[in-house]
Amino acid sequence: MSTTGSSLNCEGMYSQLIDNEPCHDDLPHRPDVGHSVHPVMQMFPRPSGPGLYRLATICLATLCAVLLISIIAVTAHYKNKPQGGGEASLGKQTQEANVSALTASIAKLQQEKHKLQKEKEDLQAKLAAKMATKAPAVVTRAPIVCPNDWHLFNNSCYLISRNSRDWPESKSFCESKGAHLAIIHTPEEQTFLWNLLPRGHWNSYWFGITDGETEDEWKWVDGTPVIGGFWEEGEPNNHINEDCGYIVKTLVLERVAIRSWYDAPCSMYLPFICEKEMGPGASTAIPH
Structure with missing residues (x-):
């Protein structure tokens, strides 16, 4: 709904009512001494009669409601709009965290690999030493042949x-x-x-x-x-x-x-x- 269109409609209705109402001199005088006048009421002359007053009040209420709904809609629109910069920053931080975690995992795996390699070399050295002590060199001897008699x-x-x-x-x-x-x-x-x-x-x-x-x-x-x-x-x-x-x-x-x-x-x-x-x-x- 257009706010400007609603205001013009209300103003037209209000002008028509002014044209048709009797002269102000014929109505009883109601002094407004001691009462503050709302700015909106200053813009539009205050009509006489209960019917006209009720109609003006309805128009003003409708105008306020339309403005309030418009403000709420605009606020909700900008509130729900995704912030591209924030999402990009968050994604970058997530990637950096993942890279750091992978780097730490690779470093840990390399340390474990070096440790296992050293243990393997130690075991091979022990096995070689054990085999050297338990498996002496085999000496091939010629068969004994006795002389005649x-x-x-x-x-x-x-x-x-x-x-x-x-x-x-x-x-x-x-x-x-x-x-x-x-x-x-x-x-x-x-x-x-x-x-x-x-x-x-x-x-x-x-x-x-x-x-x-x-x-x-x-x-x-x-x-x-x-x-x-x-x-x-x-x-x-x-x-x-x-x-x-x-x-x-x-x-x-x-x-x-x-x-x-x-x-x-x-x-x-x-x-x-x-x-x-x-x-x-x-x-x-x-x-x-």
Whole structure:
């Protein structure tokens, strides 16, 4: 609705009413002394009569209502209008905050990456050190090959002689071959040598024990004491100054390898058993 149009309509109606009303002199005089006059009423002469007054009041009220509605509408329009500058500023701040958060996250991830890389390197170093201590280098050794007439058992070669000598001469002969009279520690070794010996009426062979230094204190040719042993029952008995040991294998099948040691005088002539250890770096050659 147009405010100017409404005002002109009201003014027209008011002029028409003025033209039609009687002369002011015919109406009773109402002095306005002591009363303030509203500016609007000063603009328009105050009509006489209750009907005209009511109509003027209605027009003024309508004009005020229209003005008030217009003011409210304009205020609401500018209040609800979006402020482009504020929204742009807010969006920029949001973007800057997002960029800062992403930068902080990237920096944190890089720190964690460096930490994990260092832990990986430490674990690899520990693993390498552990593998170095637990996995020593494998040394490939050539297989042991014994000369002719020598027999291999574990890491030693053994010779069963065909010639007879007393115990001291047998010891010297073995040493001349880079060996010694046999030293027997285990039942397996004893059984291996026993199986190499031929059966006979009283086949006996010197090996490397003696109590020549102290009676009943048997020692190996390398000076170590004899512990246990594979003596026949009742042996050693030192029957006639018997200070050297030998192995006996007869035709009696009841005799067994682990009970076949006897003592005898060292001056007896018997065949003998030599042993040569074939450890790392040992030569397989036997002096002739």
